[in-house]
Amino acid sequence: xxxxxxxxxxxxxxxxxxxxxxxxxxxxxxxxxxxxxxxxxxxxxxxxxxxxxxxxxxxxxxxxxxxxxxxxxxxxxxxxxxxxxxxxxxxxxxxxxxxxxxxxxxxxxxxxxxxxxxxxxxxxxxxxxxxxxxxxxxxxxxxxxxxxxxxxxxxxxxxxxxxxxxxxxxxxxxxxxxxxxxxxxxxxxxxxxxxxxxxxxxxxx
Amino acid sequence: xxxxxxxxxxxxxxxxxxxxxxxxxxxxxxxxxxxxxxxxxxxxxxxxxxxxxxxxxxxxxxxxxxxxxxxxxxxxxxxxxxxxxxxxxxxxxxxxxxxxxxxxxxxxxxxxxxxxxxxxxxxxxxxxxxxxxxxxxxxxxxxxxxxxxxxxxxxxxxxxxxxxxxxxxxxxxxxxxxxxxxxxxxxxxxxxxxxxxxxxxxxxx
Amino acid sequence: xxxxxxxxxxxxxxxxxxxxxxxxxxxxxxxxxxxxxxxxxxxxxxxxxxxxxxxxxxxxxxxxxxxxxxxxxxxxxxxxxxxxxxxxxxxxxxxxxxxxxxxxxxxxxxxxxxxxxxxxxxxxxxxxxxxxxxxxxxxxxxxxxxxxxxxxxxxxxxxxxxxxxxxxxxxxxxxxxxxxxxxxxxxxxxxxxxxxxxxxxxxxx
Amino acid sequence: xxxxxxxxxxxxxxxxxxxxxxxxxxxxxxxxxxxxxxxxxxxxxxxxxxxxxxxxxxxxxxxxxxxxxxxxxxxxxxxxxxxxxxxxxxxxxxxxxxxxxxxxxxxxxxxxxxxxxxxxxxxxxxxxxxxxxxxxxxxxxxxxxxxxxxxxxxxxxxxxxxxxxxxxxxxxxxxxxxxxxxxxxxxxxxxxxxxxxxxxxxxxx
DNA sequence: CATGAATGAGGTTTCATTCAT
DNA sequence: GATGAATGAAACCTCATTCAT
Numbered sequence: 001x002x003x004x005x006x007x008x009x010x011x012x013x014x015x016x017x018x019x020x021x022x023x024x025x026x027x028x029x030x031x032x033x034x035x036x037x038x039x040x041x042x043x044x045x046x047x048x049x050x051x052x053x054x055x056x057x058x059x060x061x062x063x064x065x066x067x068x069x070x071x072x073x074x075x076x077x078x079x080x081x082x083x084x085x086x087x088x089x090x091x092x093x094x095x096x097x098x099x100x101x102x103x104x105x106x107x108x109x110x111x112x113x114x115x116x117x118x119x120x121x122x123x124x125x126x127x128x129x130x131x132x133x134x135x136x137x138x139x140x141x142x143x144x145x146x147x148x149x150x151x152x153x154x155x156x157x158x159x160x161x162x163x164x165x166x167x168x169x170x171x172x173x174x175x176x177x178x179x180x181x182x183x184x185x186x187x188x189x190x191x192x193x194x195x196x197x198x199x200x201x202x203x204x205x
Numbered sequence: 206x207x208x209x210x211x212x213x214x215x216x217x218x219x220x221x222x223x224x225x226x227x228x229x230x231x232x233x234x235x236x237x238x239x240x241x242x243x244x245x246x247x248x249x250x251x252x253x254x255x256x257x258x259x260x261x262x263x264x265x266x267x268x269x270x271x272x273x274x275x276x277x278x279x280x281x282x283x284x285x286x287x288x289x290x291x292x293x294x295x296x297x298x299x300x301x302x303x304x305x306x307x308x309x310x311x312x313x314x315x316x317x318x319x320x321x322x323x324x325x326x327x328x329x330x331x332x333x334x335x336x337x338x339x340x341x342x343x344x345x346x347x348x349x350x351x352x353x354x355x356x357x358x359x360x361x362x363x364x365x366x367x368x369x370x371x372x373x374x375x376x377x378x379x380x381x382x383x384x385x386x387x388x389x390x391x392x393x394x395x396x397x398x399x400x401x402x403x404x405x406x407x408x409x410x
Numbered sequence: 411x412x413x414x415x416x417x418x419x420x421x422x423x424x425x426x427x428x429x430x431x432x433x434x435x436x437x438x439x440x441x442x443x444x445x446x447x448x449x450x451x452x453x454x455x456x457x458x459x460x461x462x463x464x465x466x467x468x469x470x471x472x473x474x475x476x477x478x479x480x481x482x483x484x485x486x487x488x489x490x491x492x493x494x495x496x497x498x499x500x501x502x503x504x505x506x507x508x509x510x511x512x513x514x515x516x517x518x519x520x521x522x523x524x525x526x527x528x529x530x531x532x533x534x535x536x537x538x539x540x541x542x543x544x545x546x547x548x549x550x551x552x553x554x555x556x557x558x559x560x561x562x563x564x565x566x567x568x569x570x571x572x573x574x575x576x577x578x579x580x581x582x583x584x585x586x587x588x589x590x591x592x593x594x595x596x597x598x599x600x601x602x603x604x605x606x607x608x609x610x611x612x613x614x615x
Numbered sequence: 616x617x618x619x620x621x622x623x624x625x626x627x628x629x630x631x632x633x634x635x636x637x638x639x640x641x642x643x644x645x646x647x648x649x650x651x652x653x654x655x656x657x658x659x660x661x662x663x664x665x666x667x668x669x670x671x672x673x674x675x676x677x678x679x680x681x682x683x684x685x686x687x688x689x690x691x692x693x694x695x696x697x698x699x700x701x702x703x704x705x706x707x708x709x710x711x712x713x714x715x716x717x718x719x720x721x722x723x724x725x726x727x728x729x730x731x732x733x734x735x736x737x738x739x740x741x742x743x744x745x746x747x748x749x750x751x752x753x754x755x756x757x758x759x760x761x762x763x764x765x766x767x768x769x770x771x772x773x774x775x776x777x778x779x780x781x782x783x784x785x786x787x788x789x790x791x792x793x794x795x796x797x798x799x800x801x802x803x804x805x806x807x808x809x810x811x812x813x814x815x816x817x818x819x820x
Numbered sequence: 821c822a823t824g825a826a827t828g829a830g831g832t833t834t835c836a837t838t839c840a841t
Numbered sequence: 842g843a844t845g846a847a848t849g850a851a852a853c854c855t856c857a858t859t860c861a862t
Binding site: 439440441451452455460461 | 830831832833834835
């Protein structure tokens with residue numbers, strides 16, 4: 001009965017994915033997951049420390065990918081910022097990073113919805129806030145850069161936080177209201193237009 | 206010992222309010238609520254059909270108030286729309302209804318946060334979506350009116366829905382990020398500026 | 411099915427008594443207890459907070475009785491001590507308190523064996539040490555009194571502690587090696603003789 | 616990677632020693648032991664039949680050593696007894712054997728505490744009683760010898776058993792209340808004085 | 821020698837709900 | 842109006858042990 005490959009583990013992950021997505025972290029039942037996977041509870045606890053770790057494993061791929069994109073983006077912004085103003089870059093990266101994140105999110109659509117809207121109770125329930133914080137760092141730099149160039153007033157922290165929050169909510173909106181990446185990418189321009197409009201208004205441009 | 210004045214019911218509601226706000230609908234324990242209220246479970250079930258009804262009662266005041274404001278606003282918009290264009294109203298009502306709703310939300314701040322962010326599992330977990338839908342009706346009319354007046358293209362349904370969604374998320378943001386109504390009202394202009402900026406951008410104005 | 415008297419509670423206590431005595435605190439199974447009592451686990455948790463409280467309830471009668479005797483005895487000794495030396499009292503109380511405790515212990519023989527030898531894991535696992543400490547206070551006074559009267563050297567704390575410990579172990583010995591109180595009382599004189607012999611030897615009398 | 620020198624076995628024994636001493640037989644977890652030893656459960660079961668055998672192995676050295684001393688001592692006493700009275704030996708061996716046992720116990724202090732106070736659930740949970748029984752044989756002979764010589768009445772079996780039990784409890788007391796062998800040896804005289812005092816009192820000397 | 825996988829029963833505890841009184 | 846008792850299912854998790862490889 002022993003599986004040399006990760007068969008049982010994969011069956012567990014698959015069943016867990018389904019259960020978590022259906023019911024959210026809290027209401028998911030490990031018993032159901034095991035039954036669905038055709039495995040005993042002991043097996044589950046051989047592969048995963050507890051419910052939380054199982055959940056983390058289910059959403060790990062997009063989580064790591066998004067974290068990577070965000071941290072690299074922040075690093076890039078900071079490097080650019082210290083190098084001084086580069087006119088062309090001012091419009092680019094933000095959109096690019098958004099598209100990159102959107103791609104990841106749609107590649108792992110259900111996992112992301114799970115992580116961002118149904119993770120309450122798990123140790124990842126604040127992953128969304130963490131995303132907001134990361135993006136905020138980047139936006140803080142961007143707005144300062146623009147303010148410098150355009151000679152307009154700096155945007156206060158409260159507003160930057162709000163804007164970033166709305167940005168992340170927009171991602172979630174896209175995820176939960178689009179069938180697939182194509183539909184999402186079709187709508188993205190409108191969303192970007194809206195966000196930029198709001199942004200410029202706030203900056204007084 | 207019999208309370209003719211609904212004393213027990215009030216104690217239960219008060220205890221339930223606290224428990225639901227602390228732990229959310231799912232993780233709230235009726236046992237804890239009863240203990241906190243100094244009452245037995247039987248008493249709870251005399252006054253409330255089940256957990257769900259108890260929850261509904263806790264959030265009923267702001268829920269009804271907001272619904273009323275929204276439905277009256279929609280009615281008003283529709284009446285105005287059929288009457289033909291009224292130049293002055295084009296900027297007004299939207300802000301007014303937002304402020305009215307904000308007032309209700311801050312009057313029942315914790316109940317609203319509960320309803321909008323911690324109601325998962327209850328029959329009101331989609332109250333937020335319901336708000337979005339109501340506001341959307343109103344916004345559909347408003348954007349059409351403006352498009353007509355300004356001679357620009359109509360905003361598609363998808364975008365209207367998105368904008369409305371963001372509007373509601375902004376309410377939630379205000380609720381969860383401001384200490385009180387005063388702090389919220391101080392920040393409101395920036396949020397309104399952002400939202401209007403986005404809106405105009407989307408409409409191509 | 412509702413029991414107006416404490417029928418279910420008593421059935422639970424009875425079943426718990428048996429299970430705890432048979433297997434000790436740790437290895438006792440609440441499931442077994444409930445099954446034995448013909449009751450569901452929920453019922454158990456209606457009457458008792460948790461396993462620990464159930465255990466405490468099972469051994470509460472002798473526990474409280476012994477604590478009472480000990481504290482009253484210590485109070486008595488302290489009163490006597492401050493009143494100055496009373497020749498006749500020097501031999502009496504210690505034996506009397508021992509007999510009183512022995513009576514309690516044999517009245518609740520199995521509960522006491524449970525408490526003193528099978529309580530590991532529960533919050534009462536150090537009840538034995540607590541008994542030793544109480545007795546030690548009393549013995550500290552007694553030995554000082556005798557030393558004063560007889561003009562011999564004071565017994566050091568280490569030895570008093572050891573002697574007290576042996577005294578308590580003797581109680582446990584009596585409990586676990588005698589069928590009933592009569593057999594125990596028949597043997598008690600030998601034990602007292604042994605203990606007194608040791609005591610006097612240590613004091614150099 | 617194959618260890619010809621029993622490396623894995625030793626790592627397991629070391630980890631087991633720690634776990635058993637920390638938590639006692641019952642609450643020790645084989646899983647924890649294996650993890651601590653950096654080895655899988657399969658390996659454990661290659662070297663040891665089950666939890667019980669692993670435990671027995673951990674305490675085997677002092678167990679065997681004490682058994683040897685006791686059986687040799689009994690043999691010696693019996694030989695001496697059949698040879699008739701030897702005046703000088705009447706005081707000696709008992710103390711000597713006690714000291715010998717104390718040495719073993721302090722050499723394997725933690726193992727002995729484990730064996731004598733935390734072995735419940737294992738097949739060695741009655742090792743203490745077994746020690747008592749062995750010592751009792753020896754004491755039976757010694758007291759008879761003394762009674763014969765001194766012309767006083769024989770001590771009854773009940774009392775001999777009790778005295779022996781107290782003797783073993785004293786060993787345990789020393790083990791659990793002394794930091795090291797030196798502190799124990801310093802206290803030993805008082806304990807011996809106490810025990811002898813009790814003994815003589817019981818014999819009516 | 822040793823691994824890694826899996827079993828399956830069992831552990832304590834919490835839950836919303838019901839109902840006779 | 843309200844109590845107190847009881848249900849029964851389900852929750853997460855740990856255990857010693859086995860065995861094919």
